[in-house]
Amino acid sequence: NAGVMQNPRHLVRRRGQEARLRCSPMKGHSHVYWYRQLPEEGLKFMVYLQKENIIDESGMPKERFSAEFPKEGPSILRIQQVVRGDSAAYFCATKEGQVGANVLTFGAGSRLTVL
Amino acid sequence: GEDVEQSLFLSVREGDSSVINCTYTDSSSTYLYWYKQEPGAGLQLLTYIFSNMDMKQDQRLTVLLNKKDKHLSLRIADTQTGDSAIYFCAESINNAGNMLTFGGGTRLMVKP
Numbered sequence: 355n356a357g358v359m360q361n362p363r364h365l366v367r368r369r370g371q372e373a374r375l376r377c378s379p380m381k382g383h384s385h386v387y388w389y390r391q392l393p394e395e396g397l398k399f400m401v402y403l404q405k406e407n408i409i410d411e412s413g414m415p416k417e418r419f420s421a422e423f424p425k426e427g428p429s430i431l432r433i434q435q436v437v438r439g440d441s442a443a444y445f446c447a448t449k450e451g452q453v454g455a456n457v458l459t460f461g462a463g464s465r466l467t468v469l
Numbered sequence: 470g471e472d473v474e475q476s477l478f479l480s481v482r483e484g485d486s487s488v489i490n491c492t493y494t495d496s497s498s499t500y501l502y503w504y505k506q507e508p509g510a511g512l513q514l515l516t517y518i519f520s521n522m523d524m525k526q527d528q529r530l531t532v533l534l535n536k537k538d539k540h541l542s543l544r545i546a547d548t549q550t551g552d553s554a555i556y557f558c559a560e561s562i563n564n565a566g567n568m569l570t571f572g573g574g575t576r577l578m579v580k581p
Contacts, residue, residue, distance in 0.1 A: 358511075387568060396473075396557060396573040397512070410568065445511055456500055456561040458569065460511040 358383075358448050359428075360461035368469050373433040375464040377446030385451070386429045387458060388421060391443040400444075403429060436468045473560055473572035480578045487545040489575045491558035494539060498560040501534060502569065503543045506555045515543070515556075545577075553579045 359378040367373050379386055384405055389397040399413040403423040414421065418436075423429040433440055443465045447458035472494045481487045493501070499520050504512040518525045518532045518541075525532045531544040541558055555576050559569040 360511075389571075396571040397569075399568045399570065402568055413568075447512075456569065457514060457517065460504075460513070462509075462511040 358446055358459050358461035360444075360446050360464050362464055363462065364465050364467070366467045366469060367436050369437055370435050373436050373440070373466055375431040375433075375444050375446075375466070376428040377431070377448070377461060378428040379446075379448035380450075380459055383448035383450050383459070385449045386423050387447045387449075388429075388431050389445045389447065391445060391463070393442070397445060400431070433466070436466070438468050441466055441468045473558060473570055475556075475558060475572040475575045477573070478576050478578070480580065481548050483548060483550055483579055483581050485548055487543075487548045487552070487577055487579075489543045489545075489556050489558075489577065491541040491543075491572055492539055493541065493558075493560050493570075493572075495560060495562055495570075496536075496539065497562050500561040501532075501541050502559040502561070503530075503532065503541075504557045504559060504571075506557065506574070508554075512557065548577075548579050550579045550581060553577055 361376050386403045388400040391397045401414050401421045402410040418434045420432045443463045445463045446461045449458050474492045500517050502517040503515045505515050506512050516527050523534050529546045533542045555574040557571050557574045559571045
């Protein structure tokens with residue numbers, strides 16, 4: 355079991371470009387959460403998805419950000435027209451189901467730098 | 470509303486005990502967690518406690534929960550240099566998404 359895989363680990367973009375971050379859940383995990391960590395800060399919830407459905411996107415900025423978790427393939431967090439303030443570490447966390455303790459397994463993160 | 474607060478920094482000597490504190494505001498929290506983050510890495514779950522418990526011990530780790538004061542602590546016995554990291558507390562509320570709300574993290578520095 356390879357754990358939660360995120361790629362790329364590091365991404366550099368110029369202002370106005372697009373960033374795509376990918377998350378492959380642990381085997382058997384069908385719930386995906388995306389969190390953002392700004393430098394020297396804690397993690398802030400962005401979006402919660404299950405296969406083909408967005409369950410809660412209350413933490414997503416209203417513009418430029420979108421997320422999906424298709425039936426096949428990884429979950430993708432997409433940031434259009436990036437700005438310097440988007441520079442952060444983006445973490446994906448997954449879990450198997452809704453029962454019991456909400457134990458999330460985190461990926462190693464994707465660090466986005468916007469020049 | 471949800472708000473989780475932690476002190477920013479803690480420095481201890483190797484072999485001493487470390488106590489990292491956390492306060493939260495939402496009384497409907499169901500589970501509370503401690504995560505560890507090493508430089509450049511993701512978050513590793515250390516332990517968690519259900520809100521109807523007041524203590525949980527796991528090897529060198531002891532979690533204390535004071536639900537009345539909404540205060541959570543993590544004690545690390547015999548702290549080692551490998552324990553140097555950022556420690557995050559988080560709460561989970563029994564809503565539809567069960568997403569975690571994190572504190573800002575406490576940076577633990579262990580001096581030899």
